Amino acid sequence: MELSREIHHLIVRNVTTRADLVSLTTVSKRFQHEAERALYNTLHLRGTAHIVAVCHTLGRTPRLSRLVEALSIFVALERPEAASDDEDSDADSDAEAEAEADAAPLPVEFWDAVAAALRAVRRLRFLSIYFEQIHDTAQAWVLRGTVFQLRTFHCDFEWDVHLAAFLRTQTDAVDLCLADYRREAGAAGGETTTAGGTAAAAATADATMPQLAVLECTFSEAAADLVPDRPVARVKTCFSRSDADEKRAELALLLAQLQRSRTPLRALDLGDEAYDEDFTLLLLRSMGGPSSRFSELRYLGTLVLPVDGTKRVEFYARLMRFPRLRCVELEVSKWEPPPMTPTALRALTYELRIYCSSISRVIFVYDFDRALMVVEPDGACVLDPDAATDTLWREV
Structure with missing residues (x-):
């Protein structure tokens, strides 16, 4: 008796290994499909x-390419086995540089093969292309000739005319992550983000990515250009300037552009090369009160938790202007001794909740260590050692 399509589907759905799935393709046409x-x-x-x-x-x-809906490609230089065997030792930077120099280059046909595959996967909806120790990242030309409409696009490509032209075609994009961005001279901030900037007008036109809701970008200029007139609710970006006056101007422009989103922000994650409590207080003052476009924030970071008691009280008072906050990320690297024991983290979390009772998760950052404190429904405060804190801004 011939099994129904539903039975075939149910059997395949319960297969746990790809090797077994490959074996099933040889059983019958139904199982192959x-x-x-x-x-x-x-x-x-x-x-x-x-x-x-x-x-x-x-x-x-x-027949196979039309089945692909999600594709992730991780491109990395491959070191010889002799070099990889020494990974557990405490190799210095010179040894690492030598190992990288010995890594095999990508084969000549590599990017041509990727380009052909991308042209073939016409139903693709989710695409991620990541680089590790790849110096030549100007490979967005592989997107030419593609016809798919993505919902999610994460890439480490260098910004160029090919990437800008591709983004102009993506009307369904909801989630975008860019590792590079270059602003056209004379655009919103008037300054090129990285050397040799190319025109960004094509990628930042009002008609581009009209459904964009989540934006992750290395440069704040990208957020300033891509958020206005789009329904962007979640943003993760970094400040590009180190000079104090330039950073204040960058902050003012960024906040002004974020307020032009078609929907109130729910998550804002701001990175910086050097965190400063005075700049954190300036940020909170600049974000305004309950009537601002930031009043719906559920996630806010990274903020420096002041050591000084007077400044810390002002910090808490400013946070009280965001009544819907659920999670904050706090930088405590200047605290001595480090408050990274469960007891110290619990005490700081409870202190924060005296002023901001809506907050139920707190990410503490000390140098490269991160810890998440979670407030349970019964009020207990516990350390969650397994939490993926880097993605909470997407979830809260």
């Missing part, structure tokens, strides 16, 4: 040879 859908719907590709092989398959096999 269902197993290939499971195998190719979501692809995470690592390793140069593996990436090239899968991309060749997608580029030459329309």
Whole structure:
């Protein structure tokens, strides 16, 4: 008796390994169809040879490429085995540089294979391309000729005309992550973000990415250009300036542009190369009161928690202007001794909640250590050692 399509689907859905799915493709046409859908719907590709092989398959096999909806490509230089065997030792920077120099370059056909695969996956909705120790990141040309409409696009590409032109075509994009951005001279801030800036007008036009809701970008200029007139509710970015006066001007421009979002912000994560409590207080003062566009914030960071008691009281008073806050990220690297024991973290969390009772999660940052304190429904404050704190701004 022939099994129904639903039974085939149910069996495939309960297979836990990709090897077993591959075996199922040889059982029957029905199983082949269902197993290939499971195998190719979501692809995470690592390793140069593996990436090239899968991309060749997608580029030459329309039956399989039309099944792909999510694709992640992790591009990294591959070191010789002798170099990787020493990873557990305390190698110095010179040894690491030598190992990187010995790494095998990407094969000549690598990016051509990726480009062909991207042209073939016409139903793609989620695309991530990440680089590790790759110096030539100007590879956005591989996006030329693609027809898919993405909902999520994360990339480490260098900003250029190819990337700008691609973004101009993405009308369904909701979630965007950019590692690089270059502003056209004379645009909103008038200054190029990185050397040799290319025109950004095509990528920041009002008609571009009209559904954009989540934006993660290394440069604040990207947020200042991409947030206005779009329904962006979550932003993670970094300040680009180190000079105090220039940083204040950068802050003023950024906050003004963020308030031009079509929807109130729910999450704002601001990174900086050097955190300062006076700048944190300036940030909170500049964000205004309950009537501002920031009054709906659920997540806010990274803020320096002042050591001085008077400044800390002002800090708490400013936070009280955000009645919907659920999570804050606090920088405490200047505290001595480090308040990173469970007892100290619990005490600081309870102190914060005296003023801001809506906050139920607090991320504490001390140098490179991060700790999340969670307030349970019964009021107990516990340390969550397994939390992925880097993505909370997307979730709260």
